[in-house]
Amino acid sequence: MAPIRVGIIGLTTVIPSGEGYTPGSWGLAHLACLANSPHYKIVALCNSTVEKAHKSIEHNKLDPVTKAYGSAEELAQDPDVDLIIVSVHVDKHYALLKPALQNKKSVFVEFPLTGSYKEAEELAELAKQAGVKSVVGAQARANPALKKVKELIKSGAIGDVVTTSWTGHLILSTWSGIPEALKDFVELDGGPGRINIGLGHGLDPFLDTLGDFKDVQAIFKTYQKTTSLFNSTGTVIDPAYKATAPEYILVQGVLESGAVASINVRSTPTSVDEAGFRWIISGSEGEIEFTSPAGGYIQGSGPNCKVLLRKWKGGMEEVDLRRDEPAHVTNVLEFGINTARLYEAFATGDEDGYPSIESARKVHHLIERIKKVAVWAP
Missing domain, CATH: 3.40.50.720 (NAD(P)-binding Rossmann-like Domain)
Structure with a gap:
């Protein structure tokens, strides 16, 4: 070919x-x-x-x-x-x-x-x-651990999904200032902001696995309302740069399936929890937990991600995430592996293996809904 x-x-x-x-x-x-x-x-x-x-x-x-x-x-x-x-x-x-x-x-x-x-x-x-055909670089969907979560849900491993909670930690804190190159990340309407990047990258596998929200509520809070902005040499060029993007994003609601859901994303200097992201899905017959290490982003490769499966009538097991992947995918630097996986899925016709412009549109639509209903905490 x-x-x-x-x-x-x-x-x-x-x-x-x-x-x-x-x-x-x-x-x-x-x-x-x-x-x-x-x-x-x-x-x-x-x-x-x-x-x-x-x-x-x-x-x-x-x-x-x-x-x-x-x-x-x-x-x-x-x-x-x-x-x-x-x-x-x-x-x-x-x-x-x-x-x-x-x-x-x-x-x-x-x-x-x-x-x-x-x-x-x-x-x-x-x-x-x-x-x-189109590919959008929301790479989290290519993570083998998140792909396994979707496979388990589709197979009925935990029966009907009843409730789910997603907790995430972002290393986009402004407590020690922020580089000028990253200033968009603290702007509410900045393209690569905390909402689009920090929330949006997680929403793609969430929606792909569990479907969209029927009803949604949200609370935003910005604690650090100004921060020092420094250039590439470390010189502060604005000691009080305004941060309009929320540091704390809380979303909850009812999914179209009838399951209830909550999402909590925080931006702090470090995480007390070894898991940077924790996603629990509870069903009528069991529960699934996905975790990825602190200090990264959900769209990163996550080599130490884990998926646990517990059956109500049975024990708990750590799910085997090993997959046969070609060397030209796995030989890419760690943070780029999920991008290589998107390319591989596109080239081999695996349309379930990569987000499209249409699926990205759905993520952006949900983000717009969330921003419209969000209550800003003082």
């Missing part, structure tokens, strides 16, 4: 700083996944100018025949490109995805899909009209 021909938008030439993030730096994770996989071939690169695209091709040691583009429209019109990857700041997703979908190209875009639900709706409709 011929490899999938890929065009990348946003592959940087900048090495990520100690802050761990710079706009476009995640494109390097995509590059590692693609370089390892026999299913893909990078044939084109698009940056803000043709000159920058050529520089990135050279810097990242891509094949010299890789085409260089300075506009998303030109890339989208290339007949030799099958899949377009958009790995840039979220506020540019909409403008870069639209020409790709209008030219009936499959796409892989980072999560959040956009910073606006209206834009998410429009992109979902465009993808539907184009009849193309």
Whole structure:
């Protein structure tokens, strides 16, 4: 089978700083996944100018025949490109995805899909009209532990789901200040904010496994209302930067299935609990617990995640999470493994193995519902 021909938008030439993030730096994770996989071939690169695209091709040691583009429209019109990857700041997703979908190209875009639900709706409709496949980088769904949770629920291992609770800890605390590169994370309507990233990445596997909320309530609280903002050298450039995103997010309600659910996500400097994320699903015949270690994000690879299964009429067991995976997936750096799993699922036709633009739209829709009903605690 011929490899999938890929065009990348946003592959940087900048090495990520100690802050761990710079706009476009995640494109390097995509590059590692693609370089390892026999299913893909990078044939084109698009940056803000043709000159920058050529520089990135050279810097990242891509094949010299890789085409260089300075506009998303030109890339989208290339007949030799099958899949377009958009790995840039979220506020540019909409403008870069639209020409790709209008030219009936499959796409892989980072999560959040956009910073606006209206834009998410429009992109979902465009993808539907184009009849193309899409991948959204909400990587948690690719975590073998979370995939196992879904399999157990679908198999009826705990009978009917009655109630569920999700507790998460985010390392997005502002108590010691925040790097300028991460300031969007503390803005209520910032694309990669605490709600879209911290809550949204967990909502994708939650909705995929248990379905949507029929009725929902929420409470938000921001304790640290200002924080010091510092640049890459550690110099404080704003001693009282306003933080509008909630540090504490509490969501509860009734799912469409009739089960009751609660979600509690907190942003503190460290976690008292060794489990950064804990998800318990109680059913008529048993209970499932998923845990992942503190200090990470739910979309990370989670090599030490655990799934426990207890039957009401039986004992408790730790579920075997081992899976046969090709070396080109497992040889990727740890935090990028789930992205490699998304690529593998897409290439092998496993549509249940990756989120689409439509599933991302559902996450953003729920987030909009939550923000509208949320009560802000003083």
